[in-house]
Amino acid sequence: MNSIFNISYTNETINAFYDTCMNKCNTDPYPEYTKRLISRLKKCHGNKYDYSLVQYPTHNEKIILICKYHGNFKISLSNAYGVTCPSCRKYRNIEKLIKKYDRME
């Protein structure tokens, strides 16, 4: 070896390092917070939404809730407890309008 900087890594070392890095990047950095967040959301919304994509947000990230009828939607944590799926809300408003017009006839 002619230099102290000339360090040779085996492919296994590089792969192991890469795996560790990928695992870290793909896993939830705050599993405990996420668990608590999901249990709080369940208390609010019950089984209305699927919480499998919820991850405790960092900075200004939004959390993802899954409506059983309309699929994923993103919402900021501060609005997550009072939220209704945007598509469900739209349908509910249309239903209200239809009822209103029915009464007018």
Ligand SMILES: [Zn+2]
């Ligand atoms: Zn919906």
